[in-house]
Amino acid sequence: MQILQELVKRPASAKIISESLEVPLGNVSYHLKQVLDDKLEVVTKVKERPIRGALETFYEIDADALVAIMQLPDLPKQFREALRGSTLIAFFVHALEAVAAEVRDDEEADFSLLGDWQFAQVDDIGWGEIQGVVREATSCVAAAILGSRQRLNGDEGMNAIFGVAAFPSLVGLPESE
DSSP states (O other), X not given: OHHHHHHHHSOEEHHHHHHHHTOOHHHXXXXXXXXXXXXXOOEEEEEEXXXXXXXXXXXXXXXXXXXXXXXXXXXXXXXXXXXXXXXXXHHHHHXXXXXXXXHHTSTTOOOOOXXXXXXXXXXXXXXXXXXXXXXXXXXXXXXXXXXXXXXXXXXXXXXXXXXXXXXXXXXXXXXXX
16 A cells, blocks of 8 residues: 555656665565556556666556456455545546646646645544645635635636545555654
8 A cells, every 4th residue: 555655646666666665675566566567457657767777667556447446345445445545646646737738738827736645644633633724725715716706807817726635545654654
């Protein structure tokens, strides 16, 4: 699950994931290639880069494959919930990348992607606090939209997309996170 969580952030190689998770490269390489790619088929190779006579392979999550695996009847609940979270994040990342690519083609567009994916273990109080922040952020955005509508007074403005999401479905994080 930690490898999938790393791949949610960006396409990565076993070496990059190994360094990020501070675990042996051999362990990551095995699980990435043998388990996630060959056996489960939930990651895809996106590029290869020559490094000192070898090839460094970069992988990304295959969201469609994750969705298919979540339908398996014998899949443990904890694993199903973790996959659901990873799939949602992968979907959002790919959707934002598609929007960004479209906007970058427009020379007048001002595109900035604000935000970051945060993986954490929280208790019930922390989860309540996160939900409060999401509600507050949504309320602030609604107020900004209303203010903009009043200031525009029928004039043309820019289109904007805003989203905040939090879901309690990623598991298996180290205690330090």
